[in-house]
Amino acid sequence: MINITKSNLCYIYSLLFLLIYKQAVGMVVAEPFVKAGTAKLTGSIKSLSGSSKDSIFINVTIPHPISGEYAKYKAFVDRTGNFSIEVNVETVVSLIALNTSLAPEKYLLVKLKSGTVTNLDIAYKSNFGIENIHVTPSMNQNDVIHGFEVQNKMIGYRSGRTPEPLYNKSTDYFLNYVKNALSERLAIVNNDTLISKELKDVLIKDQRLIVYYSFVFDYKDQMILNYRNTNVDKSKEPSIEKIDKTYFRFLKDLNLNDQQYLYCFNFLEFQKEILGNEILALPAIGESDIPSWLASVKAILSDLVGFKNGSYYDILAANSYAKQLNEEVKPLTEKQKKNIINYWKKGEIAKILFRKNKQVIEQDMLKSPFFVNDVSSVANEKVIETIVSKHKGKAVFIDLWATWCAPCLDAMQQFRSTKDNFRNKDVAFIYVTNGSSPRKLWEQKIKGIGNEHYYLNGSQWNYIMKNFEFEGIPSYLLYNKKGVLVNKFIGFPGSEEVKRMINSLL
Numbered sequence: 357m358i359n360i361t362k363s364n365l366c367y368i369y370s371l372l373f374l375l376i377y378k379q380a381v382g383m384v385v386a387e388p389f390v391k392a393g394t395a396k397l398t399g400s401i402k403s404l405s406g407s408s409k410d411s412i413f414i415n416v417t418i419p420h421p422i423s424g425e426y427a428k429y430k431a432f433v434d435r436t437g438n439f440s441i442e443v444n445v446e447t448v449v450s451l452i453a454l455n456t457s458l459a460p461e462k463y464l465l466v467k468l469k470s471g472t473v474t475n476l477d478i479a480y481k482s483n484f485g486i487e488n489i490h491v492t493p494s495m496n497q498n499d500v501i502h503g504f505e506v507q508n509k510m511i512g513y514r515s516g517r518t519p520e521p522l523y524n525k526s527t528d529y530f531l532n533y534v535k536n537a538l539s540e541r542l543a544i545v546n547n548d549t550l551i552s553k554e555l556k557d558v559l560i561k562d563q564r565l566i567v568y569y570s571f572v573f574d575y576k577d578q579m580i581l582n583y584r585n586t587n588v589d590k591s592k593e594p595s596i597e598k599i600d601k602t603y604f605r606f607l608k609d610l611n612l613n614d615q616q617y618l619y620c621f622n623f624l625e626f627q628k629e630i631l632g633n634e635i636l637a638l639p640a641i642g643e644s645d646i647p648s649w650l651a652s653v654k655a656i657l658s659d660l661v662g663f664k665n666g667s668y669y670d671i672l673a674a675n676s677y678a679k680q681l682n683e684e685v686k687p688l689t690e691k692q693k694k695n696i697i698n699y700w701k702k703g704e705i706a707k708i709l710f711r712k713n714k715q716v717i718e719q720d721m722l723k724s725p726f727f728v729n730d731v732s733s734v735a736n737e738k739v740i741e742t743i744v745s746k747h748k749g750k751a752v753f754i755d756l757w758a759t760w761c762a763p764c765l766d767a768m769q770q771f772r773s774t775k776d777n778f779r780n781k782d783v784a785f786i787y788v789t790n791g792s793s794p795r796k797l798w799e800q801k802i803k804g805i806g807n808e809h810y811y812l813n814g815s816q817w818n819y820i821m822k823n824f825e826f827e828g829i830p831s832y833l834l835y836n837k838k839g840v841l842v843n844k845f846i847g848f849p850g851s852e853e854v855k856r857m858i859n860s861l862l
Contacts, residue, residue, distance in 0.1 A: 388618045389448040390422060392707035393470030398440045401433050403458055403480040404487075414439055415460075417453040418468075420446045421618045422671065422705055423712040424627065424678035426766065445470050446708050447618055453504075459484045463504045467495055498550040503559070506548050510541045510563050521586045523579040523594045530579075531572070531606055538567050558619050564610060565622040569629040572606065575599050601635060604660045613666035625762070627675045632797055641676040643691040646699040649673065674705050681709075681716045685804035688713045719772060724779070724806030731810055736819035743810065744839050747784040751861040753854075754786045754833040756826065759793035759801055764830040767848035768805055774851040782837065783858055784808065790817035836861045 401412055412433040417426050423446065431441035443452075445468060454464045458480055468474050479487040489500060515537075522530050545551075545559045571578060576596055583594040617623045631638055636656060641649050650669055658664040677696070680686050688696070688709070700706035734742050744752050757764035775785060785807040789798060791814055802809045812820075820826070824833065824844055834843040834857055843857060 388615050390446060390618070390704045390708070391448045391470045392704050392711055393445050393448070394442055395445050395450065395468035395470055396440065396442045396473045397431075397452075397454075397466070397468060397476065398438070398473060399476035399478065400437045401439070401456060401458065401478050401480070402437055403484070404482040411457065413457045414441075415455050415457075416441065416443060418443055418445065418450055419621045419624055420444070420708075421623055422446045422674045422678070422708045423681065424624050424675045425682050425712075426621075426624065426762075428766070428770070443468070444711070451619065453621075459486075462486070464489070465495075465500050465503050466491060467493070469493075496552045496555070499552050499555045502550050503555055506545050506551060507559055507562070509544050510559070511566065513541050513544060515540060519582070519585045521582065523583040523586075523596055527575070527597060527599060527603055530575075534567065534572055534606075538564065541567070558616065561614075561617060562620040562622050565617075565620055565626045568606065568610070569622065569626040573629045573633060575603065599635060601656065601660065604633075604636060607657075607660045608662035610661075612661050613663050613668045615667055618671075627672065628679070630672065631676055631679055632794070634794070634796070638676075641673065641680075641692075643689060643695070645695050646673055649676070670700075670705060673699075674709060677709055678712065681712050683801045683804050685716055685719050687717045687720055724775075724785075726802050726806045727808050728802070729808060729810055731816070732813060734816075736816050737823070739810075739812065739816050740820060740833065743786055743788075744835050748839065749782060749837055751783040751837055751858055752786060752833075752835040752839075753783060753858060754788060754835075756788050756820070756829050756831040756833075758789050758829060759797045761829050763848065765801075767830050770848070771851050771854060774855050777855065778858065782862055786810070788812060788817075788820075790814060834858070834861075 397416065401414070403412070414431050414433070416429040416431070418429070420427055427444060429441055429443050431439045433439045448470050450468045450470075452466050452468055454466050454476070455462060456478065462484075464476075464478075466474060466476055475490075475492040477488075477490045479489075481487045486501060489497060491497075491500060520533070522533060525533075541563055542560055545556050545563070548556070551559075576599075579596045580594065584590045630636065638653055638656060639649065650673060653672065654664055654669065661668070677688065677692065681688070693710075693713075696706050696709055729743075729746075731739050731742055740754070743754065755764075755768070757768070759765075778785075786809075787802065787805060787807060788810045790812045793811075795811070798811060821831075824831070826844075826846055828846060830848055831846045832844065832848075832854075833841060836842050842861065848854070
């Protein structure tokens with residue numbers, strides 16, 4: 357059965373999804389509409405546990421399919437148990453993922469409509485199970501409460517069969533294998549009796565995106581993994597069929613011109629894979645005029661996706677600008693702004709890109725220069741020691757991450773403004789990755805991260821992970837000014853907690 361290795365480290369992102377907007381009972385809007393708007397979420401939280409209301413908060417995650425990011429918001433509950441928060445949205449109707457500090461593992465689905473207010477009242481039992489939920493405007497409660505559980509079951513599904521060798525089969529065999537494995541996962545949602553038909557349709561689309569972007573795109577790495585999982589002798593490298601652009605003919609099965617993909621949380625990650633895939637080799641949009649860029653992209657994609665025209669191409673163009681804005685934290689140039697206006701005029705996509713650009717201009721002012729250092733000749737056991745020794749008299753915060761690790765990138769985004777508080781203070785921020793991060797993509801992303809970066813070889817990385825007993829990423833090491841390790845942890849604990857840790861050493 358399929359083993360989505362990269363998604364395992366980005367687990368929470370694969371649990372988030374969106375629901376089709378019901379305009380009226382029994383009626384479904386066939387195509388979503390792009391809209392640069394805001395929506396308001398209000399509500400109350402009641403708990404029988406006796407938790408202090410001052411310490412209760414909600415977390416909200418909203419996928420932005422045009423600007424290509426997961427917007428995150430946090431709102432505290434006041435003494436009366438109420439909360440209120442306004443958020444940016446990019447479609448007329450958006451479905452958000454929401455959890456509370458009382459039950460952080462339990463995610464809820466709530467519908468927001470641009471320009472309106474949605475109210476959510478949650479009552480918890482003493483064990484933090486949900487006693488009652490009320491949403492206005494009304495939603496299917498089973499969708500709100502149980503939808504994530506169904507998605508979780510699909511993601512975690514394992515057939516129980518012995519892994520089958522795939523590395524020595526044809527790509528046709530492999531793609532057919534994926535279809536069969538996917539159908540087993542989709543049976544879980546199709547057979548569910550609680551959630552609505554509308555939600556099932558979106559979950560099916562979302563699951564297809566998850567499987568294809570996390571398993572099928574990265575053919576070579578998956579075949580190497582398959583070889584190791586199905587052979588006793590793991591020291592050899594298998595002979596793997598080389599793929600070309602025709603391999604991606606599976607894209608035609610997805611019908612990407614269906615605008616309901618805008619409601620799928622994993623659409624954002626899928627688009628990043630399309631834009632960054634080295635075999636497809638789509639050009640960066642840069643300062644090209646949009647019609648010319650689209651012509652070159654269609655020459656590559658049209659036969660593979662099965663259409664030459666449609667809204668998908670406009671979304672892909674917007675996502676290409678978003679790639680620059682998000683990964684490099686580089687504002688649009690005057691030429692790019694002109695190209696956007698010439699093509700989209702005063703349309704919603706243009707509004708969204710300019711709104712995002714304004715945010716990036718503010719972030720760019722906080723961005724630190726980036727430096728790349730080489731430790732390829734350093735012995736495995738000396739790598740961290742060598743890095744720390746360069747910063748005598750400073751606290752050293754080391755972040756082990758990868759370009760494909762969504763929680764890693766999310767943590768960096770959360771910490772960006774907080775990190776600026778330490779500018780010109782005695783602390784060094786170090787970012788370490790390895791060959792699982794494609795070099796070209798890594799070189800792009802570190803421009804937006806800033807500070808000091810290292811790209812380790814496999815043996816160096818494996819030694820560090822084993823030596824510090826790290827089982828996943830993001831992982832962190834914190835050294836005091838004397839070069840002594842004072843803390844290590846897996847998973848980002850939040851900007852305020854990291855700020856507290858570092859301040860205690862200064």
